Every structure is written in structure tokens, then in C-alpha cells.
Amino acid sequence: MTVATSWSTAVTLPEGPFPDVAVEAQLRFDTASPYAVCLAFPPLGDDDAAQWTFGRELLDRGRHGPVGLGDVTVAPGPEDRVLITLRSPSARAVISVPAAVVTAFLLDSFRLVPAGAETEHLDVDAALAHLLP
Incomplete structure (x- = not known):
């Protein structure tokens, strides 16, 4: 059985055309x-929801401090913000x-799966069954 946590929040796009407009x-x-x-991010019009998946440790x-290379980087931002x-x-x-x-979101996630205990929650047999015919 899997357990999930989800936190909704308003974010901004400081380098976008409307940097002060909040987006859910x-x-x-x-x-x-x-x-x-x-x-x-919720869908806009007929578009699918946009989502990015990346490492919990990266977040x-x-x-x-600034971390990450490639598609996703994370760094502390001004005014008690995190920039992704x-x-x-x-x-x-x-x-x-x-x-x-x-x-707060990370604290919830670490309550569900403590750092270092991730492998205890992996279903390797199911992953192999999915990969192998």
C-alpha cells in the first residue's frame, strides 16, 4: 500500500512576464x-496538467544552497522563498x-519515509515484473 502527501500552494514565476501573479x-x-x-500545475484549458518529477533530496x-545540474536546479531565493x-x-x-x-511538505514526506529508508519502500519485484515479459 502506498501513502501520499500533497501540499497546495501559490507560486510565482519571477522571470516570467507577470512576476507578481500567483499561480496554484x-x-x-x-x-x-x-x-x-x-x-x-493544474491544466490550462484543454492542455494536460504540467508536472515535473525530481529528487526529494535535491529539493x-x-x-x-544551490544544487542540481541539468533539467532541475533548486536554490534558496529572496524573501524566504525556494527557487526551482x-x-x-x-x-x-x-x-x-x-x-x-x-x-512543511518535506517534513511530511520524511515522516512517511525517513531519509535513508527509501529502499525499504521500493517494490523491486513489481518493477522487475513490469520490465520483464
Whole structure:
């Protein structure tokens, strides 16, 4: 059985055309993927919801100093914010999330799966059965 936690919050895009306009987002964690967190945005019009999945440790460490290479980086921001930078081959977005929300979300996730106990929550047999015919 998996257990999940989800925190809704208002985020901003400080490098976007409307840096002070808040956008709803969710931070999600599921014990079935104990190393990962998800940052999700609701669908706009007919589009699918946008979501990015990246390392829980990356988010945790990024609260204290810049971390990450490639598609996702995390760093402390101004005014008690955490900056999550998402990159794709054609675009880049900086998401500013309240640091208190990130910290509370991570505390919930670490209550569900303590740091260092992630492997105890992996279902290796199910993953292999899915990969092998």
C-alpha cells in the first residue's frame, strides 16, 4: 500500500512576464516513489496538467544552497522563498515557492519515509515484473 502527501500552494514565476501573479501548484510525494517529489500545475484549458518529477533530496538540499545540474536546479531565493528552475530543450521556467511550504511538505514526506529508508519502500519485484515479459 502506498501513502501520499500533497501540499497546495501559490507560486510565482519571477522571470516570467507577470512576476507578481500567483499561480496554484502542488508539491506531491508518494511512498511508492520514495526518492522523488512532484511539482504539478493544474491544466490550462484543454492542455494536460504540467508536472515535473525530481529528487526529494535535491529539493531538501536546495533549501540551503544551490544544487542540481541539468533539467532541475533548486536554490534558496529572496524573501524566504525556494527557487526551482525547470528546463526543457525549448524553455526554462523559474518557480518561486514559499520556503515554509517546502519545509512543511518535506517534513511530511520524511515522516512517511525517513531519509535513508527509501529502499525499504521500493517494490523491486513489481518493477522487475513490469520490465520483464
